[in-house]
Amino acid sequence: MRSSLPRTGRLVLAAGLFSLLAACNTASRTGQYAALEGYTPDPTLKTATKSNLTGRVRNACTVVQGRLQKVEPSTLAAPCGCYADRTLASLDKDEVASYRATGYFNDTATAKALNALDSCKLPRPV
Template sequence: MKEAIVRFATVSGAFVLVAVMAAALPALASGTTAPLPPPDPTAANLSPAQIRERAYDACLVTQAKIMATPRETLREPCRCYARRTIAAMTQDEITAFRQTGYFNDSARGKALEALDACNLRRPI
């Protein structure tokens, strides 16, 4: 039971980020704005390292589904993605993430570039 709760907490946190990314990326691609999910209050005090960890977890979940492959095989590419994305973010983008729990438009562009650089698939 304890393992299920921990797994649920980890997956639900990653799911929120994945859901947000999936919802927002089509808007980026089409040039229109889509409704965004409500802000995630748990993101308010996250350090850049914690944001990187969330991005890593979301990457594992999303890429495992997209590529139909076990998460274990995606550890290094997702680490690459998370490191590159968060390292490229400005302080304003970090602040925006803390306010919402997801990447804003400019950070999303950096995340897409990181996906390409780390040989991962775009979720759109």
């Protein structure tokens, strides 16, 4: 199944998640992510606590949403906290394992992240 986000939206999410939020990276579609070639996930993701992962996602959200909304990232602390909490709480163990291994949300985790954006009244990346 192809993600409903356009390529630029996925790249923005991926960049945000690396600093930390949500994009997809699947082995079956590696050509689609040629712009991310050479990317190496942070090795500390493998052993990071769930609380640390939530903090990383919150930070990525503030960076990405700050750029998207053209506001100071600090003004997004509450909605991005909502987003990070809801997203990480909704992921199953396989989705968390995938995120730890790749630094990206897989397709099912991305769908959950998009639902969390909607729930927390944050705009989706275009």
